[in-house]
Every structure is written in C-alpha cells, then in structure tokens.
Amino acid sequence: MSNYKINRFPKSRIASIDICEIGKQKHHVTGLVEFDVTESRKKIRDYNKAHVNKISFNAWLLSVIGFTIKKHEATSSYLMGKHKQIIFNDINISLIVEKEINGVKVPIPLVIEKANEASIESIAKQISDAKNINLKGDDIVIQRKTRKLEKIYYSLPKFLRKYFWRFLLKHPKLAYKKMGNVAFTSIGMMGKVDGWFIPISVHPICFGISSIVKKPSVVNDKIEISEMLKMSILIDHDVIDGANMARFISDLSRNIESGLHL
Secondary structure, three states: OOOOOOOOOOOHHHHHHHHHHHHOOOOEEEEEEEEEOHHHHHHHHHHHHHOOOOOOHHHHHHHHHHHHHHHOHHHHOEEEOOOEEEOOOOOOEEEEEEEEEOOEEEEEEEEEOOOOOOOHHHHHHHHHHHHHOOOOOOOOOOOOOOOHHHHHHOOOOHHHHHHHHHHHHOOHHHHHHHHOOEEEEOHHHHOOOOOOOOOOOOOOEEEEEEEEEEEEEEEOOEEEEEEEEEEEEEEEOOOOOHHHHHHHHHHHHHHHHHOOOO
C-alpha cells in the first residue's frame, strides 16, 4: 500500500460544503462578462502614488459594485414567500478573507456593510484590518467572536445543517443580518487564469472575480493592448427579469471601465 496522509478540515469547510448544496438549488442566471480596466488600474496606481493610505483594486471594485447595485436594488433583493420580494436599503457585501489559523489557511467571512455609501479608503481599511486580526481556532467570523450557537452548528448532523440554511433563506431579514445581500469572491486574483470560474452562492447576487490579463482589444477603432478583467455574475431569476439584469450589467460595465469614484 502506498503512503498517504490525512488532513483535518477546518470547521469553516463544513459550512462551505453546505452552502454549495443549498446554492445549487437557487435559480441563478450566470453572466460571463469582460471589462477593460486599463484606465481604472492606472487611476488606482496614480492614487496610491499620491496618498499614504493605499487602496486596492478589490476595495475599489466593491465600492463600484455597491454603488451600482443601489441603482438597481432588485438585483440584491430576497424572495419573500411566493409573490413578494424584500429590498433592503443598504448593500452589505459578503466576501472571504484568507487567514492562517493554527498553521492552516482558512477562508473566513467578512461583511462590508453599507458598501453603497462606504468610501474606497474605508473598504480597503476593513479588508486590511480583517487580514491582520488574530483569530483562535474555533472562531469562524471576523467582526465578532463566534457565538455558542454558531459553534454548535458544526456538531450538528448534515440534515439539520441543511435545514438551518433553508430556514435562513425563508426568513430574508435574518439572512440579510447574518450574511448581507451580495456575495463577492476573488479566487482568480490568486493567480493568472485567462478564463472564468463560476461560484455557487445562496445570495441573491454573487460576483466571481477572475484574473486581469493583457490582451488585444479595439479602442477608438484601433487595436491596443488592454488589461481585461473577467467576471462571472450570478443573479437570482426569481427576483429579477433578464432585461433588468442586462441593464444592471451595462451600468456596471460603464462604471468599472470609467473608473467610477477614482
């Protein structure tokens, strides 16, 4: 028999598996889009040269997403019963910060509250602070200490954990309080990948950020080398129709490519 080793999952992996199972039951429509971020990246570099407190591309992108969704509020709404949707005034974006706990890199959730109003600088600081905060092995959240009930969740059998998620999604006010109304994951930023990845989410809208790659594009009827960002967008078809999805993505494209807020 060949040699092998067994690794123990961090507790947060259990929740990730549960979310994938429940998320596959959502009626998400997926858009695979590409944005020219050449000008926006230049503005970020110029900003960082002129300021002591630096901003990141992701912090700026979260700001733009929050602002744009606020103009198209239904994209982040939850289904409420069969015939209603609930639209929250604030755009709270859930993202993952990778932390090392007991020598193991663990994805830990962070929620950027009121991203539609927050400055790029404040979002950048929240992400930076989250990366630097010290957590213990049994902590699974960043903004606060893990509550007793959240710790009990990981000891429950699978069918009860799945019931928890179904219960949560049937009570949108509670879901919003716990995880916001937008998901953002930037796995593609970990390496250069010329393609899209499609996440699984329980949120009404989810953004999967891939790599930024240089490639030829047409700018003012000329072929130039541009920095292109690939992004997948999952939108819940239960709460918004296709035409409104297209309008939202069109506005998002314009805001990203123009370097909004920079």
